[in-house]
Amino acid sequence: MASSPEALVEARSLTKRFGRHVAVDGVDFRIERGEAFGFLGPNGAGKSSTMRMIGCVSPVTSGELRVLGMDPAGDGPRIRARLGVVPQEDTLDTELTVSDNLTIYGRYFGLSRTVIRERADELLEFAKLTERRHDRVDPLSGGMKRRLTIARALINRPEALLLDEPTTGLDPQARHLLWERLYRLKQEGVTLVLTTHYMEEAEQLCDRLVIMDRGRIAGEGTPRDLVARHATREVVELRFRSASDLRAALPRLAGVAERVEPLADRVLAYTGDGDATAAAIADNGVHPAAILVRRGTLEDVFLVLTGRTLED
Amino acid sequence: MSGLTPTETPTRPEGAVATAIAGWRPLRLVERNVLVYRRTWYVLAAGLFEPILYLLSIGLGVGALVGPVAVGGGREVPYEVFVAPGMLAVSAMNGVVFDTTFNFFVKYKYSKTFDAVLATPLEVADVAVGESAWALVRSGAYATAFLLTMVALGLVQSWWAVLAVPAAVLIGFAFAGTGIAATTWMRSFVDFDYVMLVVVPLFLFSATFFPLGRYPQALGWAVRVTPLYQGVALERALVLGDVGWGLLLHAGYLAAMGTAGVWVATRRLAILLRR
Ligand SMILES: Nc1ncnc2c1ncn2[C@@H]1O[C@H](COP(=O)(O)OP(=O)(O)OP(=O)(O)O)[C@@H](O)[C@H]1O
């Protein structure tokens, strides 16, 4: 297969091992310029390990990786000069103030103080931190720290921004504010590469994503494609009073939908027409504690592809 | 055909230190420290007072009780003149030990300061060299202030003493490089007791407070090969104007120790931080 030159990241059989443990197990993917690309997967799937290899902070164990057309093994500094990195754990400099964090980060990239000063003003505005510029980093809220980390990652005007779980641990309001900022960056043409275990985040932000589980890629496509291919348009969720009620109902659920998936606390019935399926379930004499008809989501795709839920 | 080539795990610290220095990139770590201490300058100032207090109490206080000290060539000097250059060497060591062990440990293990640095174009060697370079700035500043205090107290007897400041920087370099290297093996704060276990005997037994001739012979030879002794001998010779080619040996020892430290630190940090 020929690789066209415009891919921002290209990986083939990319593998990361820590001792005997295989964190990333031979994955292939390709990230184009200008798109928002996501890695969706549960804890331990290998998302951060993959991101750290793309960001040239962690060496590749085996396989092939090209970032911005270069090889991370030999061109790490040149690649990193053109990337912005938001790591999973904040690495803000707690000995410095908000604005000094931007200043010194710009200096690490070799930018002049004049350039940094101009950009820092803009970025503080972007991160809604102008009023806090002279404060220390420690007392900032989680959302503020995250926004500052993103602002810091933009000081070198990167061609791509790598975001490792940008909103994990934030309350919904802080999360929505961040999504809005990231959406703005995307409009400005910055390539976004992000990991998440929130399917809502993946649906909101990603043009294309891969589903990762235990170091492997289980599926790939646009959110809409993935749902169309692996889930159904609608899903009927049945909740039962107890696990024994759930087990007792299962034989009578056979054939009511395209696919019936029992979980620990509920049963999912995949179907094109939720209301019809709900009616069929009632006709079969099954009366769960609660019944809900909803659209198929990436969560369902994940379950179908891996046999597990994202929270596992 | 694809343009892809297989990649391998890079660990190549040898050339890395030279490249780092050539690009002046470690200076950016020095800048970071300047930004930090711009707000906490009093911490730096406090580090200066300690040796000066020692000089006043031991030099002038004890000096009033004991007689002059023979320094070779049939020459005798007052005790405070003898002990002051030793204190200068000690302050150069102490000025960097805390920074390159305890402070470095916090930055590398808990604050994740270097994880942020290494996501930028900077490399592991820039961190090792940059953090040592900052220690040099610090020991140079301390030594200057200490030397001026000595001049004010009339404890300096030769113009060679202007070289006492570069000599102090060399002492700082030797201990900074080794300090960072040693810290890469530390697992928790408990391990810092070992630092004290090394520093305190060096402080007491490097011909700092009494001449080498007063030690039992075997101990005297042991002292001759310890690092702080090189610094004490160097500083004392310069301040007393007792200069000879032999001093280059002391200087060479310290330079080699610092270089080896930075080299080992770079190797170790590459393993620990580029996982
Ligand atoms: N430095 C390391 N040393 C040893 N094992 C590691 C290291 N980093 C990650 N791992 C292991 O590799 C696997 C993948 O971890 P990784 O952090 O890439 O997953 P993740 O998808 O980012 O998970 P999370 O959602 O929890 O952040 C895990 O089993 C983890 O324990």
Ligand SMILES: [Mg+2]
């Ligand atoms: Mg992770």
